[in-house]
Amino acid sequence: MLFGIGRKPACKTPVSFSFTICFFMSYNENMIFKGLGKIKTIAGMVLVGAALCCAAAGCASGTPAPSGGEELIETGQREPSTRLSEEDKARLAEGATVHNGPPLSIGLSQIGSESDWRMASTDSVQACFSAENGYDLLFDDAQQKQENQLKAIREFIDQDVDYIVLDPCVETGWDSVLKEAKEAGIPVIVYDRRVEVEDESLYTAWIGSDFRLEGDRACVWLREFLLANHVNREINLIDLQGTLGATAQIGRTEAIEQAVAENPGWTMVGQATGDFTEGKGLEVMREFLNRLGSGVNVIYCENDNMAYGAIEALEEKGFTVGTDLSKGEILVLSFDATRNGLRLTLDGKIAVNTECSPLYGPALTGIVERLEDGEAVPHDTFIEEGQFSAESYIGSLKVNGESYPVTALTEEMIGERAY
Numbered sequence: 001m002l003f004g005i006g007r008k009p010a011c012k013t014p015v016s017f018s019f020t021i022c023f024f025m026s027y028n029e030n031m032i033f034k035g036l037g038k039i040k041t042i043a044g045m046v047l048v049g050a051a052l053c054c055a056a057a058g059c060a061s062g063t064p065a066p067s068g069g070e071e072l073i074e075t076g077q078r079e080p081s082t083r084l085s086e087e088d089k090a091r092l093a094e095g096a097t098v099h100n101g102p103p104l105s106i107g108l109s110q111i112g113s114e115s116d117w118r119m120a121s122t123d124s125v126q127a128c129f130s131a132e133n134g135y136d137l138l139f140d141d142a143q144q145k146q147e148n149q150l151k152a153i154r155e156f157i158d159q160d161v162d163y164i165v166l167d168p169c170v171e172t173g174w175d176s177v178l179k180e181a182k183e184a185g186i187p188v189i190v191y192d193r194r195v196e197v198e199d200e201s202l203y204t205a206w207i208g209s210d211f212r213l214e215g216d217r218a219c220v221w222l223r224e225f226l227l228a229n230h231v232n233r234e235i236n237l238i239d240l241q242g243t244l245g246a247t248a249q250i251g252r253t254e255a256i257e258q259a260v261a262e263n264p265g266w267t268m269v270g271q272a273t274g275d276f277t278e279g280k281g282l283e284v285m286r287e288f289l290n291r292l293g294s295g296v297n298v299i300y301c302e303n304d305n306m307a308y309g310a311i312e313a314l315e316e317k318g319f320t321v322g323t324d325l326s327k328g329e330i331l332v333l334s335f336d337a338t339r340n341g342l343r344l345t346l347d348g349k350i351a352v353n354t355e356c357s358p359l360y361g362p363a364l365t366g367i368v369e370r371l372e373d374g375e376a377v378p379h380d381t382f383i384e385e386g387q388f389s390a391e392s393y394i395g396s397l398k399v400n401g402e403s404y405p406v407t408a409l410t411e412e413m414i415g416e417r418a419y
């Protein structure tokens with residue numbers, strides 16, 4: 001389990017312990033990396049131009065082409081799914097840790113641009129690992145393909161970068177390439193989704209969401225909602241899954257499957273992957289509706305973009321999306337809580353939206369700088385996330401004995417959302 005940081009002489013302490021901490025991230029602010037090193041936010045960071053960030057990022061594999069973005073379909077009820085405004089992007093740079101001295105080279109392998117969440121995540125890391133902050137970012141968009149990520153990591157190793165930062169598309173298949181990085185003495189920081197490796201010392205640190213907890217919170221909300229509304233009927237659910245094998249899919253799917261097993265009136269009538277994209281969410285939902293007709297009550301969408309597609313498919317078939325099951329309305333659950341997702345939540349089309357934050361830039365720069373300073377970092381860090389609904393009568397939920405808040409959404413919260 002010991003992994004010396006290799007070439008980095010500043011880091012004398014091996015990251016040898018597995019220690020999970022949680023730190024708080026509010027619904028509209030960048031991550032606060034509690035207790036993990038100094039945050040050297042420079043004055044004027046908010047004015048960092050996104051164009052400069054992109055220029056810094058573009059020096060490896062070029063500007064990413066959208067992998068799911070071109071399939072986006074406008075529903076007419078929300079803002080277009082475009083990249084963030086320059087102002088929003090500048091906000092994402094807040095809280096980054098600045099590196100002083102010669103620029104540090106960071107090889108960052110991003111999964112793709114399949115969702116609004118993913119694009120905000122890219123904006124966050126590009127804004128924080130900027131040239132102004134002392135980094136030379138080599139950014140690679142893998143177009144949702146693990147083989148592209150493996151190739152990018154090998155290129156980063158050949159280029160002898162100082163750090164490799166990886167958001168892994170799926171959990172398995174990383175052992176060999178991470179061994180190569182370790183042999184080359186390059187620390188690997190994993191974020192968002194996880195890698196399942198035989199030897200956990202193959203990566204120096206992971207920071208990301210508790211996806212199983214996110215799923216459990218959504219399912220407990222549904223149970224509480226049905227109880228509060230005295231809904232005694234049988235519930236037929238469809239699960240629109242994310243990319244199969246991704247941690248976000250695994251955790252959220254496990255949660256709904258367990259909830260179906262534990263709630264006698266709940267039946268899973270359909271389950272298929274929509275690959276976290278709006279286009280596939282629409283396509284898969286259309287197929288389900290053609291096959292199943294009416295009789296579906298709940299759609300469990302494993303991210304916001306698939307929820308947009310599902311809602312579109314439901315409405316074009318004449319269904320009403322909402323929470324009054326007695327009137328035949330179809331209840332939609334979603335994850336991410338992006339600005340567009342929250343808009344649909346406030347409008348009542350998404351009943352509850354469980355947050356998954358994409359704003360990893362500040363925390364990742366913090367980890368790099370702690371390692372640069374020779375400090376130990378936790379091997380595994382879960383971030384804290386929220387949950388939002390337009391319904392205000394469920395104020396909190398209990399999952400595994402822990403209490404979690406459900407925030408009653410307001411217009412102001414949506415306005416403050418940075419992505």
Ligand code: AHR
Nearest residue numbers: 115117118248276303356
């Ligand atoms: O891994 C995080 C998930 O990936 C987000 O829920 C989804 O929107 C993204 O594509």
